Amino acid sequence: MTRTDFFDVPNFMLQKGGMLPTARLSYKTLGTLNSDRSNAVLVPSWYTGTHADTEMFMTGTGRALDPQKYFIILPDLLGNGLSTSPSNAPAPVDRGRFPRVTIHDNVRLQYQLITEVLGIETLRLVTGWSMGACQTYQWAAQYPGMVRAACPIAGSARTASFNKVFLLALKRTLELDPTFAEGFYERAPVAGLRAFAAIYAGWGVSEPFFRTEAYRLFGAGSHEEFVQYFWEPFFLKCDANNLLSQLSTWLDGDISANPAYGGDFHAALRAIRARTIVMPVDHDRYFPPVDAEEEVRHIPNSECRVINSIWGHMAPMNPGDSPAIDAALSELLE
Amino acid sequence: MTRTDFFDVPNFMLQKGGMLPTARLSYKTLGTLNSDRSNAVLVPSWYTGTHADTEMFMTGTGRALDPQKYFIILPDLLGNGLSTSPSNAPAPVDRGRFPRVTIHDNVRLQYQLITEVLGIETLRLVTGWSMGACQTYQWAAQYPGMVRAACPIAGSARTASFNKVFLLALKRTLELDPTFAEGFYERAPVAGLRAFAAIYAGWGVSEPFFRTEAYRLFGAGSHEEFVQYFWEPFFLKCDANNLLSQLSTWLDGDISANPAYGGDFHAALRAIRARTIVMPVDHDRYFPPVDAEEEVRHIPNSECRVINSIWGHMAPMNPGDSPAIDAALSELLE
Incomplete structure (x- = not known):
């Protein structure tokens, strides 16, 4: 089953102030939710990406994220042009006056979709590339009881100064x-x-x-x-x-920048309960492995597995680097 | 003795086409040329730098480049605002219509100064940082018989694609x-x-x-x-x-892009006769050590000595990294 849909939340208050009169979350699902609702996998989108990109690059029959086996939810990032964005929001939050949206806001909106609309209480896996990885960390720290496994690929739990x-x-x-x-x-x-x-x-x-x-x-x-x-x-x-x-969503990324952790980054990492494999790329310029290694030192049940690729940050777009990623995802889904 | 001066060449034809009605080379000299004219050291300037910057960061009493011992020539790069530049050239080569100038042009102009005005036949050492290093390589390949020692610091003999x-x-x-x-x-x-x-x-x-x-x-x-x-x-x-x-001078940098070598980069490197120490910085983003090591494989009497510094390309501006540089320069001046 393939389905593209929208989920609308009125008067959605934003973490940094302001609100969206309507927060529309665009998403697509692949596969079928099983009877005990235990096969849901969430794969948030990346910078400029849409659910169609996530589907194309990260899922497929025979791959780790196989729609024949899993119910795969592909939400669109706020601001990506399909979910509520400067390009589609009506006045008074249109274009140059669109308010500042955080990763926390995105994850909160996705949480409402998953619990209220899809009726899911546990995610078998959350994974994503780049800003999708940032959302993966956020999910694991914001709803630790819901995420069984996490695989952030070429992203970070807190955006680094560089x-x-x-x-x-x-x-x-x-x-x-x-x-x-x-x-x-x-x-x-x-x-x-x-x-x-x-x-x-x-x-x-x-x-x-x-x-x-x-x-x-x-x-x-x-x-x-x-x-x-x-x-x-x-x-x-x-x-x-x-x-x-x-x-700006990327810039503000920080899983501890909310009342639950009050800026204590290590506390936010320690709160993660998911079995986690962090996958940086050795040649990634903005999400270097050194930051991933630091995160893994604080996430209880985690390891860092470096992808070696001259594609750098773009490695997950390179078919040659897919096997390493799929191996980690398969391990987490076992 | 300290002297700031100008050397003017009329109708200076440029390597990439076009000409400068007057090519003015601004320069400063420090110290005194000895009687057998064997203590001349040339230190070309870097991107945005002037002879005053070169003097401040690279020379000084007690340092390797000591004006008490050497006759130090500090030429200004064409385009740096003191030598002929878009900002000071009269019409019809002023501002947005200034012609394209290469490292080869700069070195040719400096050669005229050094041989015709200063009467020097041999340079004890040529060294420089960044674009100063690019000019150092160019000197060693363009006038191999004149350069006894060379120390390009955080630069390259040919500007890399990255x-x-x-x-x-x-x-x-x-x-x-x-x-x-x-x-x-x-x-x-x-x-x-x-x-x-x-x-x-x-x-x-x-x-x-x-x-x-x-x-x-x-x-x-x-x-x-x-x-x-x-x-x-x-x-x-x-x-x-x-x-x-x-x-654009930096972009076109390539010691082999001239009739002498016809684009044969390895031949140009092989022609260098100077005792050469190439000094890249481990964390330099645009002049990575891997390129320096490749150069050293082809320069006959050379070695690569890596500076380890989180200042990256800016290491030579960091007083903490000066001792490593001065040690190499002193060795070449022995």
Whole structure:
């Protein structure tokens, strides 16, 4: 069974202040929930990604996340253009005046869907890539009793300072395009998005990826063609306000930034009860393994398993790196 | 003896086409040339740097580059605002229409100064940081008979693809500021320079520099204050066209991109006769040690000596990393 649906919550109060008159959570489910409701797997989306991307890259018959075996829930991140976003919210929270949304808000909204609509009390596994990993950590710390296993892939439980300076550069650059007009643009700020894409290219994959000219896989003969052929289309299809909204969600990522933990990061990690495999990528520039290792020292039932890939942060998009990921997911699903 | 001077060459033809009606090379010399003209040391400037910066950070009584012992020549890079630059060139090569200048052009101009004006036939040592290192390699390959020793610090003999994508991001971003006006601005493009500074912050120092909050040395309590307190003033004092001119010089860096070597990079490295110590920094993001090791495999009388520093590319600006550099320079000057 495949189903795409929406779940609407009125007057959704936001963690950082403000509210959404309607918080719409877009999601897709794959497979069938079994009779004892024990086969639910949650896979939140990543920066710019949608449930369709999550489905394509992370699930499939014969893969660890097999819709023949599991009831797989694929929620869309607030700000991704399908769930409530600057691009689809009505006034007075439209476009450049969309309020600040956190990972905590996203997970709270997903919790309502899963418990109230789908009637599920336990998640067999939560996993996701990048911002999907950030949501995975958040789920495990925010609802520790509900998450049996967790596999955050190339993400972090708290956004690091180095990661934040990358996000600052992206934000300043996109806002620099005069067409952007503080978020009330008449047409896409193309030059801004192109500069955004060029910045991203220097972080999304690794130095050896460029040095070995792995960009030839995309038909590119140089760094600049790689930006043109891969990164520009990747971001030009995105709404600029949506990019900035998701970016601020990423920036604020911190599983302890809420009353339950009062900023005590180690306490939030210690509260996680899920069997957890943290999967950083050795060449990931903004989510380096050193941060994952630090997290694992505080999550009780966890281990760190490093993916070795010159694709860096983008490794989970590389078919060659899927077997390592699927092996960990299968182990957690056993 | 301290002397700041200018050397003017009329109708200076440029490697990539075009010409400068007057190529003015600004330079300063420290110390005294000895009677057999054997104590000359050349230290070219880095990106945004001037001879005053080179003097302050790399020379001094009691240091390896001691003006009491050596005749130290500190030339200014074309485009740095003191030598001929977009900011000081008269029409028709002013501002946004300044022609493309290469490292080869710079070294050729410095060669004229050193041989024709200063009457020097042999350089005891050429050394420099970053683009100063790029000029060091160029000197050693372009005039192999003149350079007895070379110490390129945190630079490369040919700009790598990964480095170029960083430069592309900087260029696209600065040009995005509507105030920039294709180089014919009425006032500094401040917002563009601020975004430029934020991009640079994520490359100029390392991930562990941010992780350990080493930016507290600058009085900064966060990644954003570090950008504000250190990187913004660093670039806001620069002319935007000058930044882009030097950037294109950096981008085109390749000691083999000239008729002498016809693009044969290994042949250009093999032609170097100087005793060479290549000094990359382990945490340098755009000039990684792996590239330096590759160079050393082809430079006959050379070794690679890695500086270990979380300051990354900026290590030579950190007083704590000076002893390692001075030790190598002293060894080459013995």
